[in-house]
Amino acid sequence: MIKHVQQSEVSEPVKATSVADYIVERLAAEGIDHCFGVAGDYAFPICDAVDSNAKVKWIGCANELNASYAADGYARIRGAAMLATTYGVGELSAINGVMGAKAERSLVFHVVGMPSYQHQRLHKIAHHTLGDGVFGNFVELSAGAACCHAVINPENCVVEMERVIAEARRNHQPAYIAVPSDYAQSPVVSADVKPIVSRSNEAALQKAMTIIAERINKAKSIVAFPAFTISRLGLQKEAQKAVEALGCPFVTTLMEKCLFGESHPQFAGMYAGAVSEPKTRQIVEGADLVLDLGGVNLNDITTAAYSGQLDLSRFVTVGLDDVRIGDQVIANVRLEDILSELAKLKPSSAPYKGKPQGLAPVNGRSSDKITMAALYPRYAAFLRAGDTVVLETGSSSLGVTPTILPDGVRVEAQVLWGSIGWATPAAFGVALADPNRRTILITGEGSHQLTANDIGAMGRFGANVIVFVLNNNGYLIERALEENPDWTYNDLAPWNYADLPKALGCANWYTARVTTLGELDEAMKAARASQTGAYIEIIGGKMDMPPALAFAHGQLKAMYGDAP
Numbered sequence: 270m271i272k273h274v275q276q277s278e279v280s281e282p283v284k285a286t287s288v289a290d291y292i293v294e295r296l297a298a299e300g301i302d303h304c305f306g307v308a309g310d311y312a313f314p315i316c317d318a319v320d321s322n323a324k325v326k327w328i329g330c331a332n333e334l335n336a337s338y339a340a341d342g343y344a345r346i347r348g349a350a351m352l353a354t355t356y357g358v359g360e361l362s363a364i365n366g367v368m369g370a371k372a373e374r375s376l377v378f379h380v381v382g383m384p385s386y387q388h389q390r391l392h393k394i395a396h397h398t399l400g401d402g403v404f405g406n407f408v409e410l411s412a413g414a415a416c417c418h419a420v421i422n423p424e425n426c427v428v429e430m431e432r433v434i435a436e437a438r439r440n441h442q443p444a445y446i447a448v449p450s451d452y453a454q455s456p457v458v459s460a461d462v463k464p465i466v467s468r469s470n471e472a473a474l475q476k477a478m479t480i481i482a483e484r485i486n487k488a489k490s491i492v493a494f495p496a497f498t499i500s501r502l503g504l505q506k507e508a509q510k511a512v513e514a515l516g517c518p519f520v521t522t523l524m525e526k527c528l529f530g531e532s533h534p535q536f537a538g539m540y541a542g543a544v545s546e547p548k549t550r551q552i553v554e555g556a557d558l559v560l561d562l563g564g565v566n567l568n569d570i571t572t573a574a575y576s577g578q579l580d581l582s583r584f585v586t587v588g589l590d591d592v593r594i595g596d597q598v599i600a601n602v603r604l605e606d607i608l609s610e611l612a613k614l615k616p617s618s619a620p621y622k623g624k625p626q627g628l629a630p631v632n633g634r635s636s637d638k639i640t641m642a643a644l645y646p647r648y649a650a651f652l653r654a655g656d657t658v659v660l661e662t663g664s665s666s667l668g669v670t671p672t673i674l675p676d677g678v679r680v681e682a683q684v685l686w687g688s689i690g691w692a693t694p695a696a697f698g699v700a701l702a703d704p705n706r707r708t709i710l711i712t713g714e715g716s717h718q719l720t721a722n723d724i725g726a727m728g729r730f731g732a733n734v735i736v737f738v739l740n741n742n743g744y745l746i747e748r749a750l751e752e753n754p755d756w757t758y759n760d761l762a763p764w765n766y767a768d769l770p771k772a773l774g775c776a777n778w779y780t781a782r783v784t785t786l787g788e789l790d791e792a793m794k795a796a797r798a799s800q801t802g803a804y805i806e807i808i809g810g811k812m813d814m815p816p817a818l819a820f821a822h823g824q825l826k827a828m829y830g831d832a833p
């Protein structure tokens with residue numbers, strides 16, 4: 270079984286001689302066994318330390334942006350990931366991906382090789398710099414994409430590594446670790462430290478639980494709102510137990526798609542403001558108590574352009590490290606501890622029982638062209654327990670998320686940060702993180718164009734992803750979000766997508782380009798049976814969109830406001 274590690278697994282001090290070896294060994298002890306990255310001379314000592322380490326495998330990506338997305342995907346499954354890039358040019362290319370991991374609470378350790386201390390001390394004019402003899406220009410930029418950072422030297426290495434690991438775990442966000450290349454090769458100075466494990470303050474936990482229990486007892490109607498952070502922290506089982514002990518209905522936003530099985534009797538549907546099912550909306554907006562477990566992100570996407578009416582004074586928000594009730598904040602309380610306290614509640618004698626929806630029926634004849642009305646129910650019929658779906662921003666995301674999916678399917682999407690191109694490398698990272706599950710990538714072709722080159726890395730490292738690329742002749746979501754769908758900036762170079770795997774070195778992959786439902790059904794069967802990766806290019810209509818996007822298309826003024 271693949272383990273999602275929540276805390277350091279170090280039982281004895283890490284034995285390593287050089288600073289670079291120590292960093293790699295220490296991160297391996299966090300449950301990390303792959304390092305995504307692109308090599309570069311300043312980073313050679315780190316690359317060498319990974320390559321010569323028996324526990325961690327070097328996963329070379331086509332570029333650092335891809336590597337950062339892959340690390341994000343990996344971290345979501347395993348609890349943490351390692352990303353290694355070179356000074357300036359490498360780390361700056363990774364910033365978008367690492368910043369996305371920060372926004373979406375995914376723990377990526379970003380290790381960067383800097384020019385040597387000796388050259389820094391002499392202010393040498395060096396490559397990958399601005400030619401100004403300054404070496405601090407990029408540290409602050411990369412550190413901005415992390416929740417903590419350290420510039421490592423042989424003396425501070427052991428202590429700083431414990432500090433950044435603890436802080437990154439506490440916030441569940443990236444850490445930036447920069448190492449000058451000569452220091453990286455120097456012997457590490459040992460220090461007597463133990464991993465710092467975040468724990469709740471017992472009195473604060475009791476205080477928070479007393480208030481929460483009081484609110485629960487007083488409330489006539491409660492709804493639980495488990496957040497995306499639950500899966501980032503690997504607390505799905507603990508959260509489900511808590512919700513079952515509460516006995517109340519629970520809802521998810523599209524950031525928590527399939528967090529628990531959608532056939533769960535307490536599941537009251539997906540909450541998306543005014544576009545929720547009326548019953549779901551009533552359960553959430555009418556509840557006396559909304560138990561936000563993990564910090565639900567009520568952004569413009571999850572609330573369908575802030576269209577709901579949520580009274581935040583009815584919220585109890587359990588964050589990763591605090592509990593907020595109105596203006597009262599109780600600090601030093603861990604989410605996992607609140608969940609296990611909630612799970613101890615006496616289960617309600619009459620738990621909420623909704624009417625879970627079944628899967629939508631598959632429709633259309635085999636000779637029909639592929640419409641969105643026929644595509645999304647087919648995905649639901651294709652997916653099965655043990656699949657992890659990685660979903661790209663764009664029309665696909667708005668098509669899949671409202672579609673009920675089978676229990677045991679896991680979904681990863683980057684809803685808040687929403688950087689297109691994320692899903693292709695993220696699927697690679699997800700697949701390497703847990704080869705026991707089948708990873709399914711669902712992406713639009715426009716997004717795919719940003720990062721498709723790491724299909725090559727999937728083949729190289731045996732990541733048997735099933736890739737669905739919807740080719741609808743451009744940026745459909747953007748066409749739909751504008752009055753004029755025909756701006757040329759929403760057009761794309763017309764790639765032959767189904768030929769990409771072969772060109773990128775995946776000669777033994779199953780590939781198909783499908784235009785009818787019959788061809789799609791056949792390709793889905795073949796992809797499922799393939800022992801290698803599979804790649805299906807689906808030809809869709811230029812303006813054929815899923816209902817959620819069609820709804821937005823009719824609401825442009827409400828979404829963006831009127832022109833002055």
Ligand SMILES: Cc1ncc(C[n+]2csc(CCOP(=O)(O)OP(=O)(O)O)c2C)c(N)n1
Nearest residue numbers: 663664688689713714715716743744745746
């Ligand atoms: C890095 C980045 N650049 C630009 C955007 C704006 N953007 C959002 S969706 C999208 C187009 C997606 O098109 P495609 O992947 O083909 O999906 P479709 O909607 O056509 O199915 C763009 C350009 C973004 N979200 N992220």
Ligand SMILES: [Mg+2]
Nearest residue numbers: 713714743745
């Ligand atoms: Mg498209």
